[in-house]
Amino acid sequence: MAAPSRDDPWSVVNMVDLSPPVDCSKPYDTSTLVGKTILITGGASGLGAAFARHWAKHGSHLIIGDVNDRLGEELVAELRSMPSVSPEQVITYQHCDVTSWTDQVALFQAAVSLSPTRSLDAVVAGAGISESGNLMDSSPSATLFDRPPATIDASTPPPPLRVLAVNLTGVMYTSHLALHHLPRRPEPSSSHQEDRHLLLIASIAGLIPLPGQTEYTASKHAVMGLFRALRGTAWTTTTTAPRIRVNALCPYFVDTPILPRSAIAVLAGAGQTDLADVIDAATRLVADAGIRGRALLVGPKVRVVDGTDEALGPVRVVEGEAWRGEEERRQGVWDVYGHDYERVETFVWRYLWALNMIRTVKGWTGFVRDLVWACFYRRGTR
Ligand SMILES: NC(=O)c1ccc[n+]([C@@H]2O[C@H](COP(=O)([O-])OP(=O)(O)OC[C@H]3O[C@@H](n4cnc5c(N)ncnc54)[C@H](O)[C@@H]3O)[C@@H](O)[C@H]2O)c1
Structure with missing residues (x-):
């Protein structure tokens, strides 16, 4: 059974408002x-900071939150002194520990009140x-999760899980607040764009393990899980306000x-990612309102050749001799889940069909029986 096409009205791709895979060779409008x-x-x-420098040059208003106050204030001073940045642009820094809900609530409130339109267009x-530390490191300063202390008893504190707190809880707080603030309409008098965007910064470590x-x-x-869940639902937050796009960036x-x-x-001896490619990929995601629910991997440039896949048609495949060869045959940015919804769609479609079939067979009698059981008899598995 072939995977349903995008033209199919029952296509999950259309239902979740997913745009086609991103062609990074195409220009976009900044x-x-x-x-x-x-x-x-x-x-x-x-x-x-690199995104802020680039977007300030393109006329964006920026509200930056961080725990490194010195660097934050220095960055704001640097951006304000750039000749391409106008005095009307809002460029501001506020202390914000993302693991603190109240810090993040305050950051979003400050951003909305400072914004010339009293609304947010994009959140990163x-x-x-x-x-910190490495697998050979047994010093107390190393905070590796897989290097527990030599002895553990009831008085041993739990692992700090600081990385999870910042990289996951912090991102969940940011996303939750973004879902609240992004759909809010700007003041009626202001000229406003209809685009609303949440960009999650994941990593190559969101796709493969980093030992x-x-x-x-x-x-x-987990951030990639958040992205995959949100990209299918964030746009449903409101039916009257601008839809929220959710995209992710996975730098190497x-x-x-x-x-x-x-x-x-x-x-x-291995390749590293060009910062310019990361800035370009993030800018494309923020600037192009047509990109919805996509994740871009940005890595060292590798040589690509044109090939053909039986199901997908023309594809670009990676060849050896990475970062050598002619510039136009090198690619550093890839759409991570290029065809995942098309690929899993058949399964999802069949599975939902099977669940609906069970419902049909059970009928109203089954529905009432299940309801009575759930309300009066269910005890839960113990
Ligand atoms: N550099 C890479 O190779 C790479 C690769 C993949 C993903 N990333 C991701 O990109 C993002 C940015 O990292 P970076 O490479 O710019 O590193 P960085 O250390 O230069 O920037 C991280 C920033 O987060 C701030 N920060 C740390 N804890 C915070 C907290 N509790 N509250 C608020 N701010 C806090 C730091 O002060 C710093 O300014 C991270 O999410 C990182 O995981 C980086």
């Missing part, structure tokens, strides 16, 4: 960034940390402060 109010968590350093959940970064890998896999290693020295050492 003029949509002008006047957008964008909130970035973890924006004082690394990728978040970027704050993140990694585990020695167990907690980090778990947190980023980029040389920022989050990378422990051991990671840089392990990568010796």
Whole structure:
């Protein structure tokens, strides 16, 4: 049984409002960034700061939250001094520990009140940390999840799970607040864009395991789970306000402060990701309102050749000799779940069909019997 096409009215792809896989060779329009109010968590350093520099140049208003106040204030001063940034642009920093619900509520409230339209256009959940130490490291300062203390008894504290707190709980708080604030309409008098976007910063560790970064890998896999769930439902938050798009970015290693020295050492001789590619992929996702529910992996450029797949038709496949060869045959950005809904659709469709069939066979008698049982007799499995 062939997977239903996008033209099929029963297609799950259409039901979840998923756009086609992203073709990163196509240009996109950055003029949509002008006047957008964008909130970035973890924006004082690394990728978040790089996004802020780029989007400030394109006329966006930026509200940056982070725990590194020195870097946050320095970044704001730097952005304000850029000749391409106008005095009318809102560029601001506020202390925000993403693991604190009240900090995040305050950050979103500040962003809305500072925004010229009193509303948010885009949110980037970027704050993140990694585990310190490496698998050879048994020093007390190492916080690796898979290096428990030599003795554990009732007085031993639980593992701190700080990475999960920042990378998962923090991102869940950000997403929850984004779902609340993004659909709010701007003040009637303001000229506003209808696009609303939540960008989750996951990682290559959301797709494959990073040995020695167990907690980090778990947190980023969870962020991808969050992305896959939200992309199918976020747009249903409201029927009257702008729909929310949810996309994810999965960078491979980029040389920022989050990378422990051991990671840089392990990568010796291997490829690293161009920061410019990460900025470009994130900007495409934020700027192009037509991209809905997609995840982009950004890695070292590899050589690609055109091929054909029986089911998918023309495809680009990776060949050896990574990061050599002509520029136009090299690709660093990939749509991660290019065809997952089409691929799993047959299963989903059959499964739902089977569940509906059970319902039909049981009929009203079965419905009433199940209801009475649930209300009066159910005790739950013990
Ligand atoms: N650099 C890479 O190789 C790479 C690869 C894949 C994914 N990522 C992800 O990109 C995101 C940004 O990382 P980066 O590479 O820019 O590293 P970074 O360390 O430069 O930036 C992370 C930022 O998060 C902030 N932060 C940490 N804990 C926080 C908290 N509790 N509340 C608020 N802010 C907090 C830090 O102060 C810092 O400014 C992270 O989610 C990271 O997991 C990075």
